[in-house]
Amino acid sequence: MIFNSFAFLVFLPIVFLSYWILFSSNKNTQNLFLVIASSIFYAWWDWRFLSILYFVAFNTFYFGRMIDLNNSNERRKNVLFSLSIIINLSLLAYFKYTNFFIQSFIDLWALFGLNLNINTLKIIVPIGISYYIFTSLSYVIDIYRQKIHRCDNILSYLSYVMFFPTLFCGPISRSIEQLPQYFQKREFNRSLATKGMQLILWGFFMKLCVADRLGIYVDTIYGNIDMHNGSSIFVATVFYAFQLYCDFGGYSLISIGIGNLFGIKLQENFRRPYFSTSFSEYWKRNHISLTQWLMDYVYYPLIGGSSSLRYWNFCMIITFLISGLWHGSSWTFVLWGLYQGFFIVLSTNMAKRRKRFEKKYNLKKSKTYLFITIIFVFLIVSFGLIFFRANSVDSAFTAYIKIFTDIDNIFLSKQVMVYGTVSLFILFVKDIFDEFYPDKKILFNNNNRIIRWVSYMSVLIYILLFGVLNNSSFIYFQF
Amino acid sequence: MNRNFFIFLSYCSFFAVLFFFVDFIIGKSAENCINYAIKHNPKSIESEIKKKIAINSIEEEAIIIGASDASHSYITNQIEDSISISTYNLGFDGCFFVFQNCMINMILDRYIPKLIIWEMVENGLRAGNEEDEYKSLNFYYQTYDNHYCKFILNYSDPLNKYKLLIQSYKYNSQLLSYINSFIVPEDKLKGYVPLPNSGYKYPEINYHNEDYELSEFKIDLLKGTIKRCNDLGVKLIFASAPRFIIGEKNTKPFYELKRIATENNIPFIDSEKYEIFFKDNTLYKDVGHVNDKGARQYMKYFIPELRRILNIRQ
Numbered sequence: 001m002i003f004n005s006f007a008f009l010v011f012l013p014i015v016f017l018s019y020w021i022l023f024s025s026n027k028n029t030q031n032l033f034l035v036i037a038s039s040i041f042y043a044w045w046d047w048r049f050l051s052i053l054y055f056v057a058f059n060t061f062y063f064g065r066m067i068d069l070n071n072s073n074e075r076r077k078n079v080l081f082s083l084s085i086i087i088n089l090s091l092l093a094y095f096k097y098t099n100f101f102i103q104s105f106i107d108l109w110a111l112f113g114l115n116l117n118i119n120t121l122k123i124i125v126p127i128g129i130s131y132y133i134f135t136s137l138s139y140v141i142d143i144y145r146q147k148i149h150r151c152d153n154i155l156s157y158l159s160y161v162m163f164f165p166t167l168f169c170g171p172i173s174r175s176i177e178q179l180p181q182y183f184q185k186r187e188f189n190r191s192l193a194t195k196g197m198q199l200i201l202w203g204f205f206m207k208l209c210v211a212d213r214l215g216i217y218v219d220t221i222y223g224n225i226d227m228h229n230g231s232s233i234f235v236a237t238v239f240y241a242f243q244l245y246c247d248f249g250g251y252s253l254i255s256i257g258i259g260n261l262f263g264i265k266l267q268e269n270f271r272r273p274y275f276s277t278s279f280s281e282y283w284k285r286n287h288i289s290l291t292q293w294l295m296d297y298v299y300y301p302l303i304g305g306s307s308s309l310r311y312w313n314f315c316m317i318i319t320f321l322i323s324g325l326w327h328g329s330s331w332t333f334v335l336w337g338l339y340q341g342f343f344i345v346l347s348t349n350m351a352k353r354r355k356r357f358e359k360k361y362n363l364k365k366s367k368t369y370l371f372i373t374i375i376f377v378f379l380i381v382s383f384g385l386i387f388f389r390a391n392s393v394d395s396a397f398t399a400y401i402k403i404f405t406d407i408d409n410i411f412l413s414k415q416v417m418v419y420g421t422v423s424l425f426i427l428f429v430k431d432i433f434d435e436f437y438p439d440k441k442i443l444f445n446n447n448n449r450i451i452r453w454v455s456y457m458s459v460l461i462y463i464l465l466f467g468v469l470n471n472s473s474f475i476y477f478q479f
Numbered sequence: 480m481n482r483n484f485f486i487f488l489s490y491c492s493f494f495a496v497l498f499f500f501v502d503f504i505i506g507k508s509a510e511n512c513i514n515y516a517i518k519h520n521p522k523s524i525e526s527e528i529k530k531k532i533a534i535n536s537i538e539e540e541a542i543i544i545g546a547s548d549a550s551h552s553y554i555t556n557q558i559e560d561s562i563s564i565s566t567y568n569l570g571f572d573g574c575f576f577v578f579q580n581c582m583i584n585m586i587l588d589r590y591i592p593k594l595i596i597w598e599m600v601e602n603g604l605r606a607g608n609e610e611d612e613y614k615s616l617n618f619y620y621q622t623y624d625n626h627y628c629k630f631i632l633n634y635s636d637p638l639n640k641y642k643l644l645i646q647s648y649k650y651n652s653q654l655l656s657y658i659n660s661f662i663v664p665e666d667k668l669k670g671y672v673p674l675p676n677s678g679y680k681y682p683e684i685n686y687h688n689e690d691y692e693l694s695e696f697k698i699d700l701l702k703g704t705i706k707r708c709n710d711l712g713v714k715l716i717f718a719s720a721p722r723f724i725i726g727e728k729n730t731k732p733f734y735e736l737k738r739i740a741t742e743n744n745i746p747f748i749d750s751e752k753y754e755i756f757f758k759d760n761t762l763y764k765d766v767g768h769v770n771d772k773g774a775r776q777y778m779k780y781f782i783p784e785l786r787r788i789l790n791i792r793q
Contacts (some may be wrong), residue, residue, distance in 0.1 A: 006638045006641070006642070020484050024481075187481070188481045188487070189483070190483040190484075190486060190487050193487050197491075414655070414659075415652060418655050419652065453494070456494070457494075460498065461501065461502070461647055464502075464645060464648050464651060465505070465647050465650060466651070466652065466654070467651070468652070469648065470614070
């Protein structure tokens with residue numbers, strides 16, 4: 001069941017009303033109901049894979065419990081912790097990376113002229129597996145580090161892992177912040193629910209009016225890179241940057257909004273990443289839940305107590321390499337991860353020099369400088385996304401070469417150009433106000449109820465008239 | 480029940496009621512906007528308006544039905560001059576078999592043309608491309624009340640009967656066409672859309688060796704439409720415009736199409752027999768479409784054959 005499907009349009013009100021009317025007597029009934037609803041939500045895609053979801057949830061619950069109970073026995077604790085990490089990461093590796101490794105092995109031997117006859121396996125990747133395994137591991141790791149105590153209530157824990165808005169695409173929940181919410185009974189909070197509805201509405205706008213509309217153009221160009229010139233590929237690349245942000249950012253807003261309807265506050269996942277003025281800032285604003293997860297559970301443990309800048313840089317590149325692999329099992333994602341790692345290292349290492357430069361020429365308050373840096377970071381990010389979007393390494397390099405060598409008339413798609421850019425402009429104006437004038441209450445948060453309602457209605461009608469309403473999936477489902 | 484929850488529900492319900500009211504107004508306004516656009520430019524080349532015109536006001540004695548192959552391959556004025564009956568080309572980009580079937584039936588609901596030339600895509604009867612087929616059907620949302628549209632739309636998506644209660648949904652992604660209709664010129668070529676002869680790389684010949692399963696649903700639709708044309712005395716001719724692809728007609732759907740044509744005595748003008756179309760790539764814009772030069776070349780073969788079928792002497 002995806003958020004932009006008719007089934008979900010029926011599912012959500014039923015679950016919402018049942019939750020607050022029939023199951024709101026105490027935290028256990030609330031959690032039980034959330035687990036049932038989440039199971040139905042997941043089974044709607046494929047009921048067979050529910051068993052894997054439950055397996056991950058139960059094994060991490062019991063490992064967490066055992067680790068906490070063996071806090072005084074360091075050796076046993078370490079064994080249990082390692083076992084839990086190995087089991088869950090193996091599961092992730094099996095489903096996501098088996099074919100990638102088999103194919104890479106075959107390709108490697110082929111380089112030496114040996115043709116191995118090994119068949120890749122037909123493995124269906126359980127949807128959301130990367131998200132719920134990371135969410136579950138966050139619990140085990142935090143217990144191991146003694147940042148939290150074990151959870152004794154299985155229903156609370158299952159609700160934390162399986163909460164349906166986050167199940168397919170995150171935001172990846174962190175036990176320290178999220179889990180305690182399931183330990184107490186949730187009371188209906190009108191302002192939180194209203195905020196949730198606003199987020200859902202805006203999330204759908206981003207997904208249906210911007211992401212899916214621009215996606216039509218991107219798919220046309222990237223579907224046949226050989227046929228199109230560099231100028232069109234460049235436009236498609238820029239569009240793809242917005243498509244990706246609006247697709248995943250839209251999903252995250254819908255997810256957070258639905259969480260709010262159920263009295264759960266989920267983690268912010270995007271904070272207008274394309275207003276970043278440096279590459280490191282970009283990663284503090286983009287896919288925040290994954291970046292923080294990787295920083296806390298991969299990067300910082302990797303650097304340990306080392307004070308060597310070179311080693312820090314190396315760890316950062318490794319972390320982003322893992323981020324690339326997390327996104328997908330192909331060499332394009334590996335290259336994308338390396339690209340990100342390289343630029344973030346460059347950005348952090350240049351930070352001091354840059355500050356000195358900005359101070360010397362008094363650039364901090366210059367709007368032109370701000371604009372130039374934003375565009376510069378955006379272009380670096382967009383260029384990296386060519387690896388992310390291209391169907392193969394070959395076509396990614398073809399795209400890079402064409403962008404610089406094959407400049408010609410841009411392929412025009414009337415509907416995409418008009419509907420897409422108008423929607424993009426609306427998004428841009430809203431993001432500018434959110435970014436630079438956060439105190440101004442313009443539309444959704446206006447004090448005047450009539451203005452608020454007119455803006456809700458306008459966005460809703462706009463989505464129906466100009467959105468792409470063909471139940472297209474979210475890009476991040478594949479990860 | 481929590482008081483706050485009750486207030487929230489009341490607001491949501493009130494918003495829903497308000498929405499249906501606003502949506503109704505939007506629907507009415509969009510309808511008026513289309514009518515105004517058609518009035519302003521009754522022969523618009525804008526695709527969405529042209530579709531509207533096709534089902535509402537076209538009265539030509541001969542019509543050409545098809546997808547982009549039809550609009551780019553059949554020079555309406557030449558055909559009209561050669562068979563001496565008024566003709567209109569109703570080929571629409573990306574509108575495949577199911578769409579065309581619906582279009583023919585809606586036209587037959589309104590008037591009875593003498594001749595229908597139906598440009599058949601080689602694999603029009605194939606199964607497995609429903610998603611592409613159904614994409615173009617959103618045009619028919621506005622004519623959902625028509626029994627044939629209702630049948631097709633409900634078949635393509637059983638939820639349409641609920642979705643189409645929302646008026647704005649019916650006009651999704653179409654407003655631009657209506658506005659554009661005020662800017663674009665009148666269609667002087669009667670539906671023929673020539674593709675440029677230069678300014679791009681001519682295509683290399685393609686080889687096709689894939690076969691497809693047959694769609695029983697589409698076969699039933701085709702048989703139903705043939706029967707309806709026969710009952711109404713409409714002369715039906717199938718045609719297949721040139722494509723720069725070898726082996727595309729070596730498939731089950733194409734054989735079935737030929738078989739149905741033979742079974743129902745429907746003439747089939749197949750461009751495959753004209754060798755020039757497999758030799759000269761300058762006749763094509765891309766492998767699937769002839770350019771204006773290619774269309775003119777095709778007419779040299781097509782028109783005599785058409786005249787022969789219609790027993791028209793020099």
